[in-house]
Amino acid sequence: MSVNVLVGIQWGDEGKGKIIDVLTSAAEMVVRFQGGNNAGHTVENGDEKHVLHLVPSGILRPGVPCVIGNGVVVDPIELKKEMELLRDRGVDISSIQVSSRCQLIMPWHKLLDAFNESSAAKKGKKIGTTLRGIGPAYTYKVARTGIRGGEILNKEAFKQRFMEQGEAYNKLYVPAGATELDLEAAWKDLEPALDFVKPYIRDTVVTINEAAQAGKKVLLEGAQGMFLDIDHGTYPFVTSSNTTTGGACTGTGLSPRAVTRVWGVIKAYTTRVGEGPFPTELFDDMGEHLRTKGGEFGATTGRPRRCGWFDAVACRYSCMVNGVDYLAVTKLDVLDGLDTVKMCVGYKINGEIVRDFPAEACSFSDLEPVYEDLPGWKESTENARSFEELPVNAQKYLERMAKEVNAKIGIISVGPKRDQTFALIPDCLG
């Protein structure tokens, strides 16, 4: 079998879309397993730039089946828009499959997301969500009241559930201050999207397992990143799904035994959007330099990303939880031209040096990163196409990174274009 999981090792935005796009040249199926249209995976194909939110990043490789797995929360209206946009740009969308077990994001989930955030903001406690209804959709799933993809197949029953749930929302949340939903208008908006998505609904647990058992190279595409994981992230400043390798199994219906390789996508420095702990965040000119040079603005919301040095403590912990075999290091070129590059190798908490990532968000208020200064490199890395072509200090930086996090480097990316990527191993999909 060849089942490869690809996950983000930091706070999302590591450049997963690009790495998946590169890996899909060999993949025979690409599957999203969690999250929803809170993700924004940017793929540059020649002069064209695509930002994918729900559709797996394999879609730009003709003929590769692209599956939205059962662990994903799907907004049918947004999925229709994204698929139509791709189709209008000449991309073949016929290979898309949507799990009958996925949860659907309904209009009240989006209103609830906004309501929860504005209520929390009044107490200074907002998460900074993407306002796409992700958290409330997963909340309904766990509460066993969610509507699933397969229900689209029976529109009459669907409409009844929609009206019942919408009324329940209006009764429960509007008196508390949430926006009232005009159910007839909302149904009118939703119905064409349901009709559009219907032909793509499949029992994807079966199609994914069949592909894996037939020896097809299957790639499971994670969204967000380790520290946004609902269990392992900087709770409560997290998303509502399991973004880690474990989530790849529950979100597809593949057994953990099927996974043959784990790729961890890791940016050469660190970024985060939204609120929450970020030990190596920079508030000075260097932070601004990384944001400007790295184009660090959210692909989904356009928000400026918070920027900081590479955090080896966090990434070592992340590689352990995810069982990372190989790292795909992105945006190395953004560090070009610096005299010194700092790497965080420990945390000082209440005067004590710590080498593990703290579980409690409150531990971060007294945390001071312990840095090591590494010599930078003046040469550009943008045209390097092998490890040996990189400046010596860039090589040393990468070697140090790999040693600190206990994983091997498999891919290096030195720019946004497809060809600005090179592999250090012969067969990436093991």
Ligand code: IMP
């Ligand atoms: P939600 O997923 O919209 O509920 O947002 C929860 C947190 O996860 C917020 O801090 C978001 O900024 C963050 N987040 C969600 N999706 C992404 C992503 O794709 N990249 C980076 N951060 C994300």
